[in-house]
Amino acid sequence: MDPQRSLEVRPDEAPRPTSTDRPYITIRHPAYPSTAPPLLQFRAVDRTWEGKKPVHAFDHDTALIACGIVTGNTWPNGYLGLKIRRNNTYLKLIETRGEVLRTHEEYYYFINDRTPATYKYPVVPSFDHWRFPHNELPKPWAEISISGLPPDFNRLGGAVGAIERDLGGEKWTEQNAHEVARLIPQKHEKWFLFNDMQNYRRSPRHLQPMDDLGNLISLRPKKLRLFQTCMFTVVPRKKRPDRVAPLVLRCFTPGDGDEYISLYHNHSAGVIIDMAKEYLFARFAMLMFRSDTMPFFQGEGATAEKMLDPRITWRDPVVPQGENEDGADSAPEGPLNRRKRKRSDSNEGNQAKRHNAEKEN
Known part of the structure:
Protein backbone atom coordinates (compact mmCIF):
# COMPACT_ATOMS: atom_id res chain seq x y z
CA MET A 1 0.00 0.00 0.00
CA ASP A 2 1.33 3.43 -0.88
CA PRO A 3 1.61 5.49 2.38
CA GLN A 4 0.47 8.53 0.43
CA ARG A 5 -2.70 6.80 -0.77
CA SER A 6 -5.83 8.67 0.17
CA LEU A 7 -7.88 6.83 2.81
CA GLU A 8 -11.15 8.27 1.50
CA VAL A 9 -13.38 5.40 0.41
CA ARG A 10 -17.01 4.96 -0.57
CA PRO A 11 -18.10 1.64 0.90
CA ASP A 12 -21.84 2.24 0.50
CA GLU A 13 -21.64 3.33 -3.12
CA ALA A 14 -19.74 0.41 -4.62
CA PRO A 15 -21.82 -2.23 -6.39
CA ARG A 16 -21.26 -5.69 -4.96
CA PRO A 17 -18.55 -7.63 -6.83
CA THR A 18 -20.00 -10.62 -8.66
CA SER A 19 -17.26 -13.12 -7.75
CA THR A 20 -18.39 -15.85 -5.37
CA ASP A 21 -14.79 -16.61 -4.47
CA ARG A 22 -14.88 -14.30 -1.46
CA PRO A 23 -11.38 -13.94 0.00
CA TYR A 24 -10.41 -13.36 3.61
CA ILE A 25 -9.07 -10.32 5.41
CA THR A 26 -6.17 -11.44 7.61
CA ILE A 27 -4.91 -9.61 10.71
CA ARG A 28 -1.63 -10.82 12.20
CA HIS A 29 0.21 -10.59 15.49
CA PRO A 30 3.40 -8.64 14.62
CA ALA A 31 5.64 -10.65 17.00
CA TYR A 32 5.06 -13.99 15.26
CA PRO A 33 6.49 -15.14 11.90
CA SER A 34 4.51 -14.95 8.69
CA THR A 35 4.23 -18.75 8.73
CA ALA A 36 2.16 -18.61 11.96
CA PRO A 37 -1.64 -18.51 11.69
CA PRO A 38 -3.18 -15.02 11.73
CA LEU A 39 -4.62 -13.54 14.89
CA LEU A 40 -8.01 -13.09 13.22
CA GLN A 41 -9.44 -13.61 9.76
CA PHE A 42 -12.74 -12.43 8.30
CA ARG A 43 -14.64 -13.10 5.12
CA ALA A 44 -14.58 -9.92 3.05
CA VAL A 45 -18.30 -9.19 3.30
CA ASP A 46 -18.06 -5.42 2.70
CA ARG A 47 -17.08 -3.60 -0.47
CA THR A 48 -15.33 -0.47 -1.68
CA TRP A 49 -13.68 0.95 -4.80
CA GLU A 50 -10.20 0.43 -6.20
CA GLY A 51 -10.15 3.08 -8.89
CA LYS A 52 -13.24 2.23 -10.94
CA LYS A 53 -13.38 -1.38 -9.80
CA PRO A 54 -15.54 -2.56 -6.85
CA VAL A 55 -13.65 -4.94 -4.58
CA HIS A 56 -14.33 -7.03 -1.47
CA ALA A 57 -13.39 -5.46 1.87
CA PHE A 58 -14.13 -5.47 5.63
CA ASP A 59 -15.09 -2.63 7.96
CA HIS A 60 -12.10 -1.17 9.82
CA ASP A 61 -13.91 -0.33 13.07
CA THR A 62 -15.44 -3.81 13.36
CA ALA A 63 -12.03 -5.42 12.88
CA LEU A 64 -10.40 -3.07 15.41
CA ILE A 65 -12.93 -3.89 18.14
CA ALA A 66 -12.65 -7.60 17.34
CA CYS A 67 -8.87 -7.48 17.79
CA GLY A 68 -9.31 -5.58 21.04
CA ILE A 69 -11.68 -8.27 22.35
CA VAL A 70 -9.39 -11.25 21.76
CA THR A 71 -6.43 -9.41 23.31
CA GLY A 72 -8.24 -8.58 26.56
CA ASN A 73 -10.24 -5.42 25.74
CA THR A 74 -7.32 -3.40 24.39
CA TRP A 75 -9.30 -1.36 21.84
CA PRO A 76 -8.90 2.03 23.64
CA ASN A 77 -5.21 2.18 22.65
CA GLY A 78 -5.06 -0.51 19.98
CA TYR A 79 -4.64 0.15 16.28
CA LEU A 80 -4.17 -1.62 12.96
CA GLY A 81 -1.11 -1.19 10.80
CA LEU A 82 0.50 -2.24 7.53
CA LYS A 83 4.03 -3.55 7.20
CA ILE A 84 6.43 -1.62 4.95
CA ARG A 85 8.69 -4.48 3.91
CA ARG A 86 11.42 -2.44 2.26
CA ASN A 87 12.50 -1.03 5.65
CA ASN A 88 10.71 -3.46 8.00
CA THR A 89 8.55 -0.80 9.66
CA TYR A 90 4.83 -0.40 10.14
CA LEU A 91 2.40 2.20 8.89
CA LYS A 92 -0.36 3.04 11.36
CA LEU A 93 -3.79 3.23 9.77
CA ILE A 94 -5.54 6.50 10.53
CA GLU A 95 -9.19 6.12 11.49
CA THR A 96 -11.42 7.88 9.02
CA ARG A 97 -15.13 7.65 8.38
CA GLY A 98 -15.90 4.64 6.22
CA GLU A 99 -12.37 3.20 6.20
CA VAL A 100 -12.22 -0.47 5.22
CA LEU A 101 -9.62 -3.22 5.07
CA ARG A 102 -8.79 -4.56 1.62
CA THR A 103 -8.19 -8.16 0.61
CA HIS A 104 -4.82 -7.59 -1.08
CA GLU A 105 -3.28 -6.09 2.10
CA GLU A 106 -2.01 -7.92 5.19
CA TYR A 107 -2.77 -6.16 8.44
CA TYR A 108 -1.20 -6.23 11.92
CA TYR A 109 -2.76 -5.40 15.29
CA PHE A 110 -0.88 -3.46 17.98
CA ILE A 111 -2.23 -3.10 21.52
CA ASN A 112 -0.65 0.36 21.87
CA ASP A 113 2.08 2.52 20.39
CA ARG A 114 4.48 2.08 23.34
CA THR A 115 5.37 -1.60 23.02
CA PRO A 116 7.71 -2.83 20.27
CA ALA A 117 6.48 -5.00 17.42
CA THR A 118 8.51 -7.90 18.85
CA TYR A 119 6.48 -7.98 22.07
CA LYS A 120 4.38 -11.14 22.28
CA TYR A 121 1.33 -9.59 23.85
CA PRO A 122 -0.99 -12.27 25.25
CA VAL A 123 -4.18 -13.38 23.52
CA VAL A 124 -7.34 -14.62 25.25
CA PRO A 125 -7.69 -18.32 24.34
CA SER A 126 -11.48 -18.69 24.55
CA PHE A 127 -14.72 -16.86 25.26
CA ASP A 128 -14.86 -18.43 28.73
CA HIS A 129 -11.58 -16.65 29.60
CA TRP A 130 -12.73 -13.27 28.30
CA ARG A 131 -13.77 -10.68 30.87
CA PHE A 132 -16.75 -8.44 30.11
CA PRO A 133 -15.78 -4.72 30.05
CA HIS A 134 -18.40 -3.27 32.42
CA ASN A 135 -19.02 0.45 31.77
CA GLU A 136 -16.27 0.46 29.13
CA LEU A 137 -17.99 -0.64 25.94
CA PRO A 138 -16.31 0.65 22.77
CA LYS A 139 -17.97 3.15 20.50
CA PRO A 140 -20.50 2.88 18.95
CA LEU A 280 -25.64 -7.94 22.25
CA PHE A 281 -21.97 -6.99 22.66
CA ALA A 282 -21.24 -10.27 24.44
CA ARG A 283 -22.82 -12.12 21.51
CA PHE A 284 -20.59 -10.22 19.10
CA ALA A 285 -17.53 -11.06 21.24
CA MET A 286 -18.50 -14.74 21.38
CA LEU A 287 -18.25 -14.99 17.58
CA MET A 288 -14.66 -13.70 17.65
CA PHE A 289 -13.49 -16.83 19.50
CA ARG A 290 -14.67 -19.32 16.90
CA SER A 291 -11.93 -21.43 15.37
CA ASP A 292 -12.76 -20.20 11.85
CA THR A 293 -12.43 -16.57 12.96
CA MET A 294 -9.46 -16.88 15.33
CA PRO A 295 -7.01 -19.49 13.95
CA PHE A 296 -4.16 -18.04 16.04
CA PHE A 297 -3.83 -21.03 18.39
CA GLN A 298 -3.80 -23.62 15.63
CA GLY A 299 -0.07 -23.22 14.98
CA GLU A 300 2.81 -25.32 16.32
CA GLY A 301 4.81 -22.62 18.13
CA ALA A 302 4.60 -21.28 21.68
CA THR A 303 2.01 -18.56 22.30
CA ALA A 304 1.30 -16.15 25.15
CA GLU A 305 -2.20 -16.65 26.56
CA LYS A 306 -4.19 -14.20 28.67
CA MET A 307 -5.87 -16.23 31.40
CA LEU A 308 -8.51 -15.46 34.01
CA ASP A 309 -5.98 -16.54 36.63
CA PRO A 310 -2.34 -16.71 35.44
CA ARG A 311 -1.63 -19.55 37.90
CA ILE A 312 -4.04 -21.91 36.16
CA THR A 313 -2.86 -23.92 33.17
CA TRP A 314 -5.55 -23.72 30.53
CA ARG A 315 -6.56 -26.93 28.79
CA ASP A 316 -8.66 -27.21 25.65
CA PRO A 317 -12.28 -28.11 26.44
CA VAL A 318 -13.76 -31.14 24.75
CA VAL A 319 -16.81 -29.90 22.89
CA PRO A 320 -19.06 -32.53 21.26
CA GLN A 321 -19.72 -32.06 17.58
CA GLY A 322 -23.29 -31.92 16.30
CA GLU A 323 -26.28 -29.92 17.41
CA ASN A 324 -26.07 -27.01 19.80
CA GLU A 325 -28.35 -26.39 22.76
CA ASP A 326 -31.09 -24.94 20.59
CA GLY A 327 -31.11 -27.84 18.14
CA ALA A 328 -29.32 -26.10 15.27
CA ASP A 329 -26.01 -27.22 13.81
CA SER A 330 -23.22 -24.77 14.49
CA ALA A 331 -19.47 -24.62 14.20
CA PRO A 332 -17.50 -24.81 17.46
CA GLU A 333 -17.08 -21.42 19.13
CA GLY A 334 -13.45 -21.82 20.19
CA PRO A 335 -10.16 -23.25 18.95
CA LEU A 336 -10.50 -27.03 19.35
CA ASN A 337 -8.41 -30.19 19.04
CA ARG A 338 -5.11 -28.36 19.23
CA ARG A 339 -1.91 -29.93 20.41
CA LYS A 340 -0.74 -29.02 23.87
CA ARG A 341 1.45 -25.94 23.58
CA LYS A 342 4.43 -24.72 25.52
CA ARG A 343 3.65 -21.45 27.28
CA SER A 344 5.75 -18.45 26.31
CA ASP A 345 7.89 -16.41 28.70
CA SER A 346 5.16 -13.82 29.16
CA ASN A 347 4.25 -12.54 32.63
CA GLU A 348 1.39 -15.01 32.70
CA GLY A 349 3.72 -17.89 31.87
CA ASN A 350 6.33 -16.87 34.44
CA GLN A 351 3.74 -16.63 37.20
CA ALA A 352 2.40 -20.06 36.30
CA LYS A 353 5.92 -21.55 36.52
CA ARG A 354 6.53 -19.94 39.93
CA HIS A 355 3.22 -21.27 41.21
CA ASN A 356 4.03 -24.81 40.07
CA ALA A 357 7.49 -24.62 41.68
CA GLU A 358 5.97 -23.53 44.99
CA LYS A 359 3.58 -26.50 44.93
CA GLU A 360 6.42 -28.95 44.28
CA ASN A 361 8.41 -27.54 47.22
Whole structure:
Protein backbone atom coordinates (compact mmCIF):
# COMPACT_ATOMS: atom_id res chain seq x y z
CA MET A 1 0.00 0.00 0.00
CA ASP A 2 1.33 3.43 -0.88
CA PRO A 3 1.61 5.49 2.38
CA GLN A 4 0.47 8.53 0.43
CA ARG A 5 -2.70 6.80 -0.77
CA SER A 6 -5.83 8.67 0.17
CA LEU A 7 -7.88 6.83 2.81
CA GLU A 8 -11.15 8.27 1.50
CA VAL A 9 -13.38 5.40 0.41
CA ARG A 10 -17.01 4.96 -0.57
CA PRO A 11 -18.10 1.64 0.90
CA ASP A 12 -21.84 2.24 0.50
CA GLU A 13 -21.64 3.33 -3.12
CA ALA A 14 -19.74 0.41 -4.62
CA PRO A 15 -21.82 -2.23 -6.39
CA ARG A 16 -21.26 -5.69 -4.96
CA PRO A 17 -18.55 -7.63 -6.83
CA THR A 18 -20.00 -10.62 -8.66
CA SER A 19 -17.26 -13.12 -7.75
CA THR A 20 -18.39 -15.85 -5.37
CA ASP A 21 -14.79 -16.61 -4.47
CA ARG A 22 -14.88 -14.30 -1.46
CA PRO A 23 -11.38 -13.94 0.00
CA TYR A 24 -10.41 -13.36 3.61
CA ILE A 25 -9.07 -10.32 5.41
CA THR A 26 -6.17 -11.44 7.61
CA ILE A 27 -4.91 -9.61 10.71
CA ARG A 28 -1.63 -10.82 12.20
CA HIS A 29 0.21 -10.59 15.49
CA PRO A 30 3.40 -8.64 14.62
CA ALA A 31 5.64 -10.65 17.00
CA TYR A 32 5.06 -13.99 15.26
CA PRO A 33 6.49 -15.14 11.90
CA SER A 34 4.51 -14.95 8.69
CA THR A 35 4.23 -18.75 8.73
CA ALA A 36 2.16 -18.61 11.96
CA PRO A 37 -1.64 -18.51 11.69
CA PRO A 38 -3.18 -15.02 11.73
CA LEU A 39 -4.62 -13.54 14.89
CA LEU A 40 -8.01 -13.09 13.22
CA GLN A 41 -9.44 -13.61 9.76
CA PHE A 42 -12.74 -12.43 8.30
CA ARG A 43 -14.64 -13.10 5.12
CA ALA A 44 -14.58 -9.92 3.05
CA VAL A 45 -18.30 -9.19 3.30
CA ASP A 46 -18.06 -5.42 2.70
CA ARG A 47 -17.08 -3.60 -0.47
CA THR A 48 -15.33 -0.47 -1.68
CA TRP A 49 -13.68 0.95 -4.80
CA GLU A 50 -10.20 0.43 -6.20
CA GLY A 51 -10.15 3.08 -8.89
CA LYS A 52 -13.24 2.23 -10.94
CA LYS A 53 -13.38 -1.38 -9.80
CA PRO A 54 -15.54 -2.56 -6.85
CA VAL A 55 -13.65 -4.94 -4.58
CA HIS A 56 -14.33 -7.03 -1.47
CA ALA A 57 -13.39 -5.46 1.87
CA PHE A 58 -14.13 -5.47 5.63
CA ASP A 59 -15.09 -2.63 7.96
CA HIS A 60 -12.10 -1.17 9.82
CA ASP A 61 -13.91 -0.33 13.07
CA THR A 62 -15.44 -3.81 13.36
CA ALA A 63 -12.03 -5.42 12.88
CA LEU A 64 -10.40 -3.07 15.41
CA ILE A 65 -12.93 -3.89 18.14
CA ALA A 66 -12.65 -7.60 17.34
CA CYS A 67 -8.87 -7.48 17.79
CA GLY A 68 -9.31 -5.58 21.04
CA ILE A 69 -11.68 -8.27 22.35
CA VAL A 70 -9.39 -11.25 21.76
CA THR A 71 -6.43 -9.41 23.31
CA GLY A 72 -8.24 -8.58 26.56
CA ASN A 73 -10.24 -5.42 25.74
CA THR A 74 -7.32 -3.40 24.39
CA TRP A 75 -9.30 -1.36 21.84
CA PRO A 76 -8.90 2.03 23.64
CA ASN A 77 -5.21 2.18 22.65
CA GLY A 78 -5.06 -0.51 19.98
CA TYR A 79 -4.64 0.15 16.28
CA LEU A 80 -4.17 -1.62 12.96
CA GLY A 81 -1.11 -1.19 10.80
CA LEU A 82 0.50 -2.24 7.53
CA LYS A 83 4.03 -3.55 7.20
CA ILE A 84 6.43 -1.62 4.95
CA ARG A 85 8.69 -4.48 3.91
CA ARG A 86 11.42 -2.44 2.26
CA ASN A 87 12.50 -1.03 5.65
CA ASN A 88 10.71 -3.46 8.00
CA THR A 89 8.55 -0.80 9.66
CA TYR A 90 4.83 -0.40 10.14
CA LEU A 91 2.40 2.20 8.89
CA LYS A 92 -0.36 3.04 11.36
CA LEU A 93 -3.79 3.23 9.77
CA ILE A 94 -5.54 6.50 10.53
CA GLU A 95 -9.19 6.12 11.49
CA THR A 96 -11.42 7.88 9.02
CA ARG A 97 -15.13 7.65 8.38
CA GLY A 98 -15.90 4.64 6.22
CA GLU A 99 -12.37 3.20 6.20
CA VAL A 100 -12.22 -0.47 5.22
CA LEU A 101 -9.62 -3.22 5.07
CA ARG A 102 -8.79 -4.56 1.62
CA THR A 103 -8.19 -8.16 0.61
CA HIS A 104 -4.82 -7.59 -1.08
CA GLU A 105 -3.28 -6.09 2.10
CA GLU A 106 -2.01 -7.92 5.19
CA TYR A 107 -2.77 -6.16 8.44
CA TYR A 108 -1.20 -6.23 11.92
CA TYR A 109 -2.76 -5.40 15.29
CA PHE A 110 -0.88 -3.46 17.98
CA ILE A 111 -2.23 -3.10 21.52
CA ASN A 112 -0.65 0.36 21.87
CA ASP A 113 2.08 2.52 20.39
CA ARG A 114 4.48 2.08 23.34
CA THR A 115 5.37 -1.60 23.02
CA PRO A 116 7.71 -2.83 20.27
CA ALA A 117 6.48 -5.00 17.42
CA THR A 118 8.51 -7.90 18.85
CA TYR A 119 6.48 -7.98 22.07
CA LYS A 120 4.38 -11.14 22.28
CA TYR A 121 1.33 -9.59 23.85
CA PRO A 122 -0.99 -12.27 25.25
CA VAL A 123 -4.18 -13.38 23.52
CA VAL A 124 -7.34 -14.62 25.25
CA PRO A 125 -7.69 -18.32 24.34
CA SER A 126 -11.48 -18.69 24.55
CA PHE A 127 -14.72 -16.86 25.26
CA ASP A 128 -14.86 -18.43 28.73
CA HIS A 129 -11.58 -16.65 29.60
CA TRP A 130 -12.73 -13.27 28.30
CA ARG A 131 -13.77 -10.68 30.87
CA PHE A 132 -16.75 -8.44 30.11
CA PRO A 133 -15.78 -4.72 30.05
CA HIS A 134 -18.40 -3.27 32.42
CA ASN A 135 -19.02 0.45 31.77
CA GLU A 136 -16.27 0.46 29.13
CA LEU A 137 -17.99 -0.64 25.94
CA PRO A 138 -16.31 0.65 22.77
CA LYS A 139 -17.97 3.15 20.50
CA PRO A 140 -20.50 2.88 18.95
CA TRP A 141 -21.71 0.10 21.28
CA ALA A 142 -21.70 2.43 24.29
CA GLU A 143 -23.95 4.84 22.40
CA ILE A 144 -26.67 2.35 21.47
CA SER A 145 -30.11 3.50 22.51
CA ILE A 146 -32.68 0.67 22.73
CA SER A 147 -36.29 1.54 23.51
CA GLY A 148 -37.88 -0.01 26.57
CA LEU A 149 -41.28 -1.65 26.92
CA PRO A 150 -44.47 0.18 27.89
CA PRO A 151 -45.00 0.42 31.67
CA ASP A 152 -48.01 -1.91 31.53
CA PHE A 153 -46.09 -4.75 29.82
CA ASN A 154 -45.84 -7.87 31.96
CA ARG A 155 -42.07 -8.34 32.26
CA LEU A 156 -42.04 -12.01 33.16
CA GLY A 157 -39.33 -12.94 30.69
CA GLY A 158 -39.07 -16.33 29.03
CA ALA A 159 -39.94 -17.38 25.48
CA VAL A 160 -43.59 -16.34 25.68
CA GLY A 161 -42.66 -12.88 26.89
CA ALA A 162 -39.99 -12.46 24.18
CA ILE A 163 -42.40 -13.44 21.39
CA GLU A 164 -45.10 -11.14 22.73
CA ARG A 165 -42.59 -8.30 22.95
CA ASP A 166 -41.16 -8.79 19.45
CA LEU A 167 -44.54 -9.24 17.76
CA GLY A 168 -45.39 -5.74 18.95
CA GLY A 169 -48.90 -6.57 20.05
CA GLU A 170 -49.78 -8.73 17.03
CA LYS A 171 -51.52 -12.00 17.68
CA TRP A 172 -49.31 -15.06 17.17
CA THR A 173 -50.33 -17.08 14.10
CA GLU A 174 -48.71 -19.68 11.86
CA GLN A 175 -48.04 -16.94 9.32
CA ASN A 176 -46.01 -14.78 11.71
CA ALA A 177 -44.62 -17.63 13.83
CA HIS A 178 -41.53 -16.75 15.86
CA GLU A 179 -39.04 -18.87 17.74
CA VAL A 180 -36.72 -17.77 20.53
CA ALA A 181 -32.96 -18.02 21.17
CA ARG A 182 -30.62 -16.64 23.81
CA LEU A 183 -28.04 -14.03 22.87
CA ILE A 184 -25.66 -15.64 25.39
CA PRO A 185 -26.36 -19.41 25.16
CA GLN A 186 -27.03 -21.61 28.17
CA LYS A 187 -23.70 -23.41 27.78
CA HIS A 188 -21.99 -20.17 28.85
CA GLU A 189 -23.96 -19.92 32.10
CA LYS A 190 -20.82 -20.05 34.26
CA TRP A 191 -19.29 -17.23 32.24
CA PHE A 192 -22.59 -15.30 32.54
CA LEU A 193 -22.64 -15.53 36.35
CA PHE A 194 -18.87 -15.09 36.83
CA ASN A 195 -19.00 -11.83 34.87
CA ASP A 196 -22.07 -10.52 36.74
CA MET A 197 -24.10 -10.32 33.55
CA GLN A 198 -27.29 -10.68 35.60
CA ASN A 199 -26.85 -6.98 36.43
CA TYR A 200 -28.27 -6.12 33.01
CA ARG A 201 -31.55 -8.00 33.43
CA ARG A 202 -34.71 -6.34 32.18
CA SER A 203 -37.25 -8.61 33.90
CA PRO A 204 -35.83 -9.29 37.39
CA ARG A 205 -38.93 -11.20 38.48
CA HIS A 206 -38.00 -14.09 36.21
CA LEU A 207 -36.22 -16.84 38.12
CA GLN A 208 -33.71 -17.75 35.39
CA PRO A 209 -31.29 -14.86 34.66
CA MET A 210 -30.39 -16.21 31.21
CA ASP A 211 -34.07 -16.28 30.23
CA ASP A 212 -34.43 -12.58 30.93
CA LEU A 213 -36.00 -10.54 28.14
CA GLY A 214 -32.74 -8.65 27.66
CA ASN A 215 -31.00 -11.89 26.65
CA LEU A 216 -33.72 -13.25 24.36
CA ILE A 217 -34.38 -12.65 20.68
CA SER A 218 -37.27 -14.02 18.65
CA LEU A 219 -37.15 -14.38 14.87
CA ARG A 220 -38.85 -16.28 12.09
CA PRO A 221 -37.70 -19.94 12.19
CA LYS A 222 -35.42 -19.81 9.11
CA LYS A 223 -33.81 -16.56 10.19
CA LEU A 224 -33.39 -17.85 13.74
CA ARG A 225 -31.50 -20.93 12.51
CA LEU A 226 -29.07 -18.69 10.65
CA PHE A 227 -28.64 -16.59 13.79
CA GLN A 228 -27.98 -19.68 15.91
CA THR A 229 -25.38 -21.00 13.48
CA CYS A 230 -23.64 -17.62 13.60
CA MET A 231 -24.32 -16.59 10.02
CA PHE A 232 -24.96 -13.09 11.34
CA THR A 233 -25.43 -11.07 14.51
CA VAL A 234 -26.78 -7.66 15.47
CA VAL A 235 -24.38 -4.70 15.59
CA PRO A 236 -24.60 -0.90 15.58
CA ARG A 237 -23.57 0.86 12.42
CA LYS A 238 -22.19 4.37 12.36
CA LYS A 239 -23.03 6.36 9.24
CA ARG A 240 -21.81 9.74 10.43
CA PRO A 241 -19.38 10.67 13.21
CA ASP A 242 -22.15 12.49 15.10
CA ARG A 243 -24.97 9.97 14.71
CA VAL A 244 -25.44 6.29 15.50
CA ALA A 245 -27.49 4.48 12.89
CA PRO A 246 -30.09 1.86 13.83
CA LEU A 247 -28.93 -1.64 14.59
CA VAL A 248 -28.08 -3.74 11.54
CA LEU A 249 -27.22 -7.35 10.78
CA ARG A 250 -23.59 -8.25 10.07
CA CYS A 251 -22.60 -11.53 8.41
CA PHE A 252 -19.53 -13.34 9.72
CA THR A 253 -19.83 -16.88 8.32
CA PRO A 254 -22.00 -16.36 5.23
CA GLY A 255 -21.28 -19.70 3.58
CA ASP A 256 -20.55 -20.06 -0.11
CA GLY A 257 -21.61 -17.37 -2.52
CA ASP A 258 -23.38 -14.10 -1.82
CA GLU A 259 -26.92 -15.28 -1.04
CA TYR A 260 -26.93 -14.56 2.69
CA ILE A 261 -24.81 -11.45 2.28
CA SER A 262 -27.34 -10.01 -0.15
CA LEU A 263 -30.26 -11.01 2.09
CA TYR A 264 -28.94 -9.90 5.46
CA HIS A 265 -25.60 -8.10 5.57
CA ASN A 266 -25.97 -4.45 6.62
CA HIS A 267 -29.75 -4.77 6.45
CA SER A 268 -31.80 -3.32 9.28
CA ALA A 269 -32.19 -5.59 12.30
CA GLY A 270 -35.81 -4.47 12.53
CA VAL A 271 -37.44 -3.30 15.72
CA ILE A 272 -35.18 -4.16 18.66
CA ILE A 273 -37.00 -3.50 21.93
CA ASP A 274 -35.89 -3.97 25.54
CA MET A 275 -32.77 -5.98 24.79
CA ALA A 276 -29.63 -5.23 26.76
CA LYS A 277 -26.83 -3.81 24.62
CA GLU A 278 -24.41 -5.56 26.96
CA TYR A 279 -25.82 -8.95 25.90
CA LEU A 280 -25.64 -7.94 22.25
CA PHE A 281 -21.97 -6.99 22.66
CA ALA A 282 -21.24 -10.27 24.44
CA ARG A 283 -22.82 -12.12 21.51
CA PHE A 284 -20.59 -10.22 19.10
CA ALA A 285 -17.53 -11.06 21.24
CA MET A 286 -18.50 -14.74 21.38
CA LEU A 287 -18.25 -14.99 17.58
CA MET A 288 -14.66 -13.70 17.65
CA PHE A 289 -13.49 -16.83 19.50
CA ARG A 290 -14.67 -19.32 16.90
CA SER A 291 -11.93 -21.43 15.37
CA ASP A 292 -12.76 -20.20 11.85
CA THR A 293 -12.43 -16.57 12.96
CA MET A 294 -9.46 -16.88 15.33
CA PRO A 295 -7.01 -19.49 13.95
CA PHE A 296 -4.16 -18.04 16.04
CA PHE A 297 -3.83 -21.03 18.39
CA GLN A 298 -3.80 -23.62 15.63
CA GLY A 299 -0.07 -23.22 14.98
CA GLU A 300 2.81 -25.32 16.32
CA GLY A 301 4.81 -22.62 18.13
CA ALA A 302 4.60 -21.28 21.68
CA THR A 303 2.01 -18.56 22.30
CA ALA A 304 1.30 -16.15 25.15
CA GLU A 305 -2.20 -16.65 26.56
CA LYS A 306 -4.19 -14.20 28.67
CA MET A 307 -5.87 -16.23 31.40
CA LEU A 308 -8.51 -15.46 34.01
CA ASP A 309 -5.98 -16.54 36.63
CA PRO A 310 -2.34 -16.71 35.44
CA ARG A 311 -1.63 -19.55 37.90
CA ILE A 312 -4.04 -21.91 36.16
CA THR A 313 -2.86 -23.92 33.17
CA TRP A 314 -5.55 -23.72 30.53
CA ARG A 315 -6.56 -26.93 28.79
CA ASP A 316 -8.66 -27.21 25.65
CA PRO A 317 -12.28 -28.11 26.44
CA VAL A 318 -13.76 -31.14 24.75
CA VAL A 319 -16.81 -29.90 22.89
CA PRO A 320 -19.06 -32.53 21.26
CA GLN A 321 -19.72 -32.06 17.58
CA GLY A 322 -23.29 -31.92 16.30
CA GLU A 323 -26.28 -29.92 17.41
CA ASN A 324 -26.07 -27.01 19.80
CA GLU A 325 -28.35 -26.39 22.76
CA ASP A 326 -31.09 -24.94 20.59
CA GLY A 327 -31.11 -27.84 18.14
CA ALA A 328 -29.32 -26.10 15.27
CA ASP A 329 -26.01 -27.22 13.81
CA SER A 330 -23.22 -24.77 14.49
CA ALA A 331 -19.47 -24.62 14.20
CA PRO A 332 -17.50 -24.81 17.46
CA GLU A 333 -17.08 -21.42 19.13
CA GLY A 334 -13.45 -21.82 20.19
CA PRO A 335 -10.16 -23.25 18.95
CA LEU A 336 -10.50 -27.03 19.35
CA ASN A 337 -8.41 -30.19 19.04
CA ARG A 338 -5.11 -28.36 19.23
CA ARG A 339 -1.91 -29.93 20.41
CA LYS A 340 -0.74 -29.02 23.87
CA ARG A 341 1.45 -25.94 23.58
CA LYS A 342 4.43 -24.72 25.52
CA ARG A 343 3.65 -21.45 27.28
CA SER A 344 5.75 -18.45 26.31
CA ASP A 345 7.89 -16.41 28.70
CA SER A 346 5.16 -13.82 29.16
CA ASN A 347 4.25 -12.54 32.63
CA GLU A 348 1.39 -15.01 32.70
CA GLY A 349 3.72 -17.89 31.87
CA ASN A 350 6.33 -16.87 34.44
CA GLN A 351 3.74 -16.63 37.20
CA ALA A 352 2.40 -20.06 36.30
CA LYS A 353 5.92 -21.55 36.52
CA ARG A 354 6.53 -19.94 39.93
CA HIS A 355 3.22 -21.27 41.21
CA ASN A 356 4.03 -24.81 40.07
CA ALA A 357 7.49 -24.62 41.68
CA GLU A 358 5.97 -23.53 44.99
CA LYS A 359 3.58 -26.50 44.93
CA GLU A 360 6.42 -28.95 44.28
CA ASN A 361 8.41 -27.54 47.22
